[in-house]
Amino acid sequence: MQESMTQTANEATPDSFLSDLLDQQQSLTAVDRFAQTYETDGAPAGAKYYRDLIPISAPKAGQQYAFEVDLDACSGCKACVAACHSLNGLGETELWRNVGQLVGGTVELPVVQHVTTACHHCIEPACMVGCPVEAYEKDPITGIVRHLDDQCIGCEYCLLMCPYDVPVYSKSKGIVRKCDMCHQRLAVGEAPACVQGCPNQAIRIRLVDKDAVLDESEANQFLPAAPEPGNTVPTTIYKSSRPLPRNALPADYFAVQQAQGHLPLVFMLVLTQMSVGAFLVEQMMYSYFSLFLEDVAASVRPLHLGAALFLGLLGLAASVFHLGRPLYAFRALLGLRTSWLSREILAFGVFAAASTAYVGCALLDFFGLSISQGWQAGLGMGASATGLSAVCCSIMVYVATRRPCWQFPATSAKFLLTALTLGIPTTLLILLVGAATTSELTVHFVMTEYGRALCQVLLLVAFAKLLLELSAFLYLKGRQHTPQKRGALLMTVELGMTTLRRFFFGVVGGIVLPLMLAGKGNVADSYHPLFVGGMTLLMLVLLMIGELHERYLFFAASVAPKMPGVPAS
């Protein structure tokens, strides 16, 4: 339908008619023409619609404010979400309220139930417990769980802690924000935005007795298909005159959505565990190879420990990239009383100090300043012990979220085995480097005395770890679409390639290469020392890539509990 266009090279000066129209278009006249009738001040005109939807008095002792949602009245228009967004001036994509849906019932009587949900202003807010900088506070009078935006460092730990997916992270601001029940409005007798915005008056604020809420949380009377209320004791009351059918499921129940990969945390966890692992292996070498200290250690210890320390510090540095506002990271110890994240940070701080001291001591020793054996042993023990406790804190950081995929047995096994999986080859590699650089040691000696044993242990550790990870796929057989099954589904479909790579690197680095190095015909005899060193380096690199993949999957395939969502989301 094209026809060749003759182009006017230079457009004629726009006639005055056009420029008049363009000028008119840009002049805003509504104020001059119509605004005079609205010169009103005074009380909010909408109060008459919401007066009955907020309590007349402040909470008494033992009480707090809570949302009450009348499910019979919630028809799924989602005006509450938009009202909350506009009346609170939220960021473009930021939503503090959401509406999901439950479907179920029979062919004869199908049921669709929309569910509006925001922060539940829990009696025991997990966000507050987990926050390392005490950026959450539960108002002693109203019970509203408020987020202190200027206190936040943007660690996003509350996102992992909250079972209801409530806090919203803003990349541009570097902080988290969340529903504050419009406490500023309630303070002056106005209804929260969602209450004001619901055409069906389905949301109201009421006073609840905290004890009653606690009792009800025991009986699991929150909302079918929602995360169980026992963990945080949410205060929102969902009431309905018609019980939901037993087969009611969230509309997004079968949707599996990849979670965030948290790369800085992936590196932080793997590197710190590698570092702790290296210290641990060094300590074990003391115990099991009594000659180790005299024969070998003196020459390669500074290198070994230095490398371990460097890896640890690198890992800690990586964690900073995770923060939205790293400048304020120094606040991270405020939450020690409740937050495993604070404890983790402290523990790694202590570990860094202890291991630095140990490394310093080793260096002094290396340069001939005699340091007493007792001191060295003590510092060595200290570095290992603090490192181990720091890794335990890491474990608890994730266990504390109570996500089914991050339960204690699996998480602790993964983290500790990572420490060994990477600590052992690191040690072996350093020994070989030592052998290459010092005259007292040969590759042959290192391999026959220690290498074979180390490789055998590594083989065992790596095999156990891979087996453990494989066991996650057993959940695929389950009928119920549990978070673990969703995680396994993610790892087979969306994250399938990552999973494949993980096992490839794990098997080659943790089984094939150790088998070769620990094989009967001693490699050190048959191959050039440089080749042996290369193999060991390759083994370490492959194992490390494998562990990084494993940790990425740890986050990306961790399915978080949440309130019901919408289909095809």
Next chain:
Amino acid sequence: MSTNSREQSSLSRRGTTISWRATDGPLTQELVLKPGKFGLGQVPAALQPDAMTQMVCGFCSTGCSLNIHLRCGKAVNLTPSVDYPVNLGMACPKGWEALSVLDSADRGTTPLLRDGRGKLRPVGWHEAMETFCRRFQKIQALHGMESIAFLSTGQITTEEMALLGALTKFGMGMVDGDGNTRQCMATSVVAYKQAFGFDAPPYTYQDFEESDVIVLVGSNLCIAHPIMWQRVLNNPHGPEIIVVDPRRTETAMAATQHLALRPKSDLALLYGLANILIREDWIDRQYIESHTSGFNEFRGHVAEFAPDHVASVSGVDVKQLYKVATTIHEGRRVSFWWTMGVNQSYEGVRTAQAIINLALMTGNIGRPGTGANSITGQCNAMGSRLFSNTTNLLGGRDFANAKDRRNVADILSIDASCIPDRPSWSYNEIIEGILRDKIKGLWIIGTNTAHSWINQNTCHDILDRLDFLVVQDMYSTTETVRRADLFLPAAGWGEKDGTFINSERRIGLIKKIAQAPGQALADFSIFRLIAEHWGCGKMFADWSDPEAVFQKLKQISRGQPCDITGIRDYQMIEARGGIQWPFAETDHHTPREGNLENHRRLFEDGQFFHADGRAKFLFELPREMPESPNSHYPYLLLTGRGTAAQWHTQTRTAKSAVLQQLGPRQIYVEINPQDARVEGIRSSQDVIVESQRGRLRAKAFVTPTVQPGQVFIPMHYDATNKLTLAHFDPYSKQPSYKDCAVRVRCVESWDDV
């Protein structure tokens, strides 16, 4: 509250940027609220208005009023108006987000012309106008005056519709032009016109609150018109709510009776109800005798629709049919409402009239809480019905009637010979006209034909046959703009003045409270600019601004059922909280106390617009749907509104990050668990849905809310109409979007969709 002391103490710490504890600071300040004044309550401090004005929303036909918060004359935020007789302080998400969709990178900022290499490139208005006129005039010279046509919208102001209709038909020599309102309410127009003698929805929203029985046919009010549902919930009489819908919708959930009938058995079911009402003598004989005609014939017609027969056709059992009939009989104020489930049907006009018949025979019309009431779609569908000058001559007149033509010519001071003597082709006839080489040039204004027209693949093929396609829209990225030769950037709602007329006949104002991006111009200005360049500027010299045109429309309406001569000016509309037509000069209107009381309904005197003053019973035998499910395509595809946050083709709603998050992001198909088991489909799995005409890939949503044998896909996704079958109501020419046969299967590795 308790935070005061904290805030004070933190103030003293301000200035020290690094502190252990910061309970206040720039981030905290971002969320501080301040009194909004103007009766608004607390608003975000950064968006505190210095002035406020009200205007009606620009999405659906509910016609809610919004308080626009202004700063230095510009809109910064909005809240629903509190004392407007439509929405009582509430809005749906689209209303709340009405401003944010204006601000989008997709907005057209300059005209775009397709160059020799097939790319749309920016040009100035002058070149755009020259090209527009040259190309269209050339087509007219080659193929005749009637070889160019336009397709317009229910989303521009009444004044713009009138100017467009007058410009094209009186000034440019076009005969054919229709609106996308053909896709949403043409059926109601024809049904009312034939039954009442004029296209006149009789109700006021207050009727939702005054009924004791509310019958909703093919209407998911909760999702499509949430604010009307608000009015239902405001009803203090504990009404019976009867929903007739094949799907278990939100509205069906909230109903007291849900008739989950088989698709397209609605006509038989409604006749069946009439049969029971007559059989039991539950009819208002006096009303029938005094105010209607054709009842005896109707009685004979419905005699065939015995309850047993209707039960077997509709799948609704006899007991349930009797229960509904009894409820209607026992109700003192029964209102009947219908929406797209009725309108978008190949026998929609007769179905709508079957509803009208129920209201007439039970005397449920002209009284509070009653009526046979069509709920329309777009914000200004009603404006288009009265003043778009497309199939009707301005003011609900007849092109074929010489007296009407002379009348309009006199009012507008133009030569009567300028006025075409036949009504326009309807939308589908224009599309067919392109196929038959009768239409060679097309001007599309404010609608997304390439997305919304039925049987999309064919539609695309047909649009591509045009010699010249001009698309005028707010956004330069719609599916239709992508096929255009020339794009004209339009200012949208909120960037211009004018009036809309809502479902209950209420005229409301829209105002210029935001600056249009770049060189975008109000449709009104574009039409004037075209008039100048076309050479008929003189004819429209005094169509200088929207309010001047409004004064002309008043004159045009004089003596018509839609007489609005009593409306002084925009200020009066503003002051009264909108004004429902008719509002004649000769009426004696003493404004009632307060805007909320400002409502009126039609036919209170039992006088209809036919010459004999009576309403007609109209009826016809139901027909089979043309493409019922069969062994190759075993499922019936239903389409419709998905969520309250999505509007039509999502041209606007997709531009709001909030609205985007409220609806499913990708196309999905609802399928019953029984069928899903048979097809081996799990929820959230990708499936292929195909009809004889096309296919699409969608996420499966397994839900019992659709019946076995049926699937549902929302209309908002661009692929939906690849499946639909182009068939139309013979009277209204409205497309029947809700019945065609499809099959559903899992995605195979070789599928390329």
